[in-house]
Amino acid sequence: MLKEKKVRESSLYKVRAVSSSTIRRLPVYLRLLDSLTRDDLKFVSSKQLSEKTGYTAEQIRKDLSRFGTFGTRGAGYDTEALRNEILKIIGLHKKIAVIVVGVGHLGTALLRYNVNKTPYTNVVAAFDTSPEVVGKRILDVEVLPAHKMEEIVKKHDVKLAILTVPSKNAQVAVDQVIQSGVQVIFNFAPTWVQVPEGVVVHNADISVELQSLIYYATTKEKEEYASTI
Amino acid sequence: MLKEKKVRESSLYKVRAVSSSTIRRLPVYLRLLDSLTRDDLKFVSSKQLSEKTGYTAEQIRKDLSRFGTFGTRGAGYDTEALRNEILKIIGLHKKIAVIVVGVGHLGTALLRYNVNKTPYTNVVAAFDTSPEVVGKRILDVEVLPAHKMEEIVKKHDVKLAILTVPSKNAQVAVDQVIQSGVQVIFNFAPTWVQVPEGVVVHNADISVELQSLIYYATTKEKEEYASTI
DNA sequence: TCATGTGAAGAGCTTCACAGCA
DNA sequence: TGCTGTGAAGCTCTTCACATGA
Numbered sequence: 472m473l474k475e476k477k478v479r480e481s482s483l484y485k486v487r488a489v490s491s492s493t494i495r496r497l498p499v500y501l502r503l504l505d506s507l508t509r510d511d512l513k514f515v516s517s518k519q520l521s522e523k524t525g526y527t528a529e530q531i532r533k534d535l536s537r538f539g540t541f542g543t544r545g546a547g548y549d550t551e552a553l554r555n556e557i558l559k560i561i562g563l564h565k566k567i568a569v570i571v572v573g574v575g576h577l578g579t580a581l582l583r584y585n586v587n588k589t590p591y592t593n594v595v596a597a598f599d600t601s602p603e604v605v606g607k608r609i610l611d612v613e614v615l616p617a618h619k620m621e622e623i624v625k626k627h628d629v630k631l632a633i634l635t636v637p638s639k640n641a642q643v644a645v646d647q648v649i650q651s652g653v654q655v656i657f658n659f660a661p662t663w664v665q666v667p668e669g670v671v672v673h674n675a676d677i678s679v680e681l682q683s684l685i686y687y688a689t690t691k692e693k694e695e696y697a698s699t700i
Numbered sequence: 701m702l703k704e705k706k707v708r709e710s711s712l713y714k715v716r717a718v719s720s721s722t723i724r725r726l727p728v729y730l731r732l733l734d735s736l737t738r739d740d741l742k743f744v745s746s747k748q749l750s751e752k753t754g755y756t757a758e759q760i761r762k763d764l765s766r767f768g769t770f771g772t773r774g775a776g777y778d779t780e781a782l783r784n785e786i787l788k789i790i791g792l793h794k795k796i797a798v799i800v801v802g803v804g805h806l807g808t809a810l811l812r813y814n815v816n817k818t819p820y821t822n823v824v825a826a827f828d829t830s831p832e833v834v835g836k837r838i839l840d841v842e843v844l845p846a847h848k849m850e851e852i853v854k855k856h857d858v859k860l861a862i863l864t865v866p867s868k869n870a871q872v873a874v875d876q877v878i879q880s881g882v883q884v885i886f887n888f889a890p891t892w893v894q895v896p897e898g899v900v901v902h903n904a905d906i907s908v909e910l911q912s913l914i915y916y917a918t919t920k921e922k923e924e925y926a927s928t929i
Numbered sequence: 930t931c932a933t934g935t936g937a938a939g940a941g942c943t944t945c946a947c948a949g950c951a
Numbered sequence: 952t953g954c955t956g957t958g959a960a961g962c963t964c965t966t967c968a969c970a971t972g973a
């Protein structure tokens with residue numbers, strides 16, 4: 472989980488970091504607004520957004536008002552305008568350059584189905600050490616040898632690396648990514664990696680999510696039991 | 701996000717659902733205890749667990765005490781015993797039968813590197829509609845045609861389905877999975893699916909996580925700006 | 930009238946601080 | 952002494968309720 476900045480204290484100002492819960496909801500709003508824009512819906516109310524996302528309408532209004540005043544009383548939010556605001560808030564108003572490190576099945580899957588299907592990220596290259604995949608192309612993305620990483624990162628000002636290497640190679644890959652100048656890493660290897668101060672690592676932690684889900688899958692009986700104590 | 705049960709109120713008892721934050725930390729403790737058991741460490745204190753996980757020691761003690769009294773004052777927690785308790789809490793003390801639906805790159809990646817590498821889950825079969833993959837084996841797991849699903853689910857008492865089909869097939873796949881008798885679904889398709897009451901769907905939502913991360917990747921300047929307002 | 934924006938109240942989660950026990 | 956277990960305090964996030972404005 473990403474750590475939040477501590478609240479700053481001063482005699483004049485309190486600037487509080489945006490809560491991570493809010494940050495996680497923004498992309499959900501964005502996805503919904505994308506589909507509403509496609510449907511040519513001009514205005515949308517917090518109540519309508521609520522019905523689609525499952526969040527309460529108040530929650531949504533609070534989230535949005537954290538960043539400014541985007542709505543029109545009586546009418547709701549201008550779909551297109553709100554979408555643009557959220558893009559700016561997240562930092563997606565300019566395409567962000569991304570690299571994928573590790574072109575096994577998972578890397579290939581992300582390249583094919585997820586990352587470049589949105590207009591927000593631009594995968595400028597993928598990297599691997601295996602001669603069998605280096606030189607290949609997955610959709611539009613070329614697979615390069617690892618020693619080209621720094622050059623590519625500098626050239627395209629890459630801000631984010633998606634790491635899909637096997638666990639045993641994760642630390643080496645992370646070191647190289649950081650060496651190349653990338654400061655934010657989305658790690659899919661089910662392992663913890665060491666990074667210097669200032670580098671952000673977010674672990675996808677599929678097995679943690681799976682096991683949490685197993686708790687809920689096996690827990691109906693447990694809850695029943697607890698309620699009869 | 702999984703919804704929590706509402707707190708029950710009665711004149712005699714209050715049974716409160718375990719918080720989802722706690723549930724998400726349990727698998728992290730488990731992963732750590734697994735490695736400590738391999739290192740033959742007999743006892744571990746909440747302070748030691750804190751250093752490895754990044755959670756505070758009090759947090760860890762609170763989490764564990766929610767389920768019982770597992771520690772020994774002055775000594776810490778018996779590594780092996782605590783591991784077994786957490787397995788029981790999550791519901792992993794018996795291997796849980798799982799199916800994977802959709803054997804593209806992502807499904808293959810999960811089959812190869814994640815799901816069956818732990819001793820906790822047992823992938824009894826994978827399913828696909830494409831004749832090119834049906835009949836293949838990935839490690840020990842056979843890829844079957846979709847019409848065999850119900851038979852397999854009944855036979856192995858499958859409790860959980862991992863869904864790795866393309867978005868456009870997600871709803872059809874979900875319907876079939878539920879039809880077969882599975883009530884808990886881990887969905888990797890970047891789309892929302894409709895399910896009847898009682899069925900739990902957890903969305904992996906890789907693009908939501910990626911976009912949250914982009915907020916943090918592009919936000920250093922924003923925070924700086926905010927702090928000078 | 931309708932829907933936003935927002936203080937205030939409420940609920941939930943985390944940290945503190947220390948009693949209790951090996 | 953050392954470390955757990957846990958009420959109480961503190962803090963954050965969510966929901967409530969309503970003033971405000973189109």
